[in-house]
Amino acid sequence: MSLTNIEQVMPVKLAQALANPLFPALDSALRAGRHIGLDELDNHAFLMDFQDYLEEFYARYNVELIRAPEGFFYLRPRSTTLISRSVLSELDMMVGKILCYLYLSPERLANEGIFYPAGAL
Numbered sequence: 446m447s448l449t450n451i452e453q454v455m456p457v458k459l460a461q462a463l464a465n466p467l468f469p470a471l472d473s474a475l476r477a478g479r480h481i482g483l484d485e486l487d488n489h490a491f492l493m494d495f496q497d498y499l500e501e502f503y504a505r506y507n508v509e510l511i512r513a514p515e516g517f518f519y520l521r522p523r524s525t526t527l528i529s530r531s532v533l534s535e536l537d538m539m540v541g542k543i544l545c546y547l548y549l550s551p552e553r554l555a556n557e558g559i560f561y562p563a564g565a566l
Contacts, residue, residue, distance in 0.1 A: 482517035
């Protein structure tokens with residue numbers, strides 16, 4: 446197949462995105478559940494540039510590429526996703542909620558964000 450016929454298979458912009466050296470590591474990070482924010486400037490800019498084409502690409506795997514209102518990107522699987530995922534247990538969720546509460550507690554914020562282990566007990 447010649448390069449002139451690539452548009453019959455996929456949009457040229459999608460082919461450019463998939464051929465970009467950033468894509469393999471970025472794709473792996475997204476599939477592993479990472480959020481890509483502004484702190485990862487190259488990856489974030491790449492996702493901004495190719496968002497429409499990558500949304501179409503990930504839709505084939507029953508996964509949505511989401512750009513959150515806060516500006517970061519992540520993958521949200523649908524129930525029929527072809528990309529493996531893991532689910533946290535109820536205990537894991539409870540520990541996460543407790544840690545989040547401790548991190549954002551008014552007492553901690555009043556102490557300029559310093560956390561004292563004795564206060565957690």
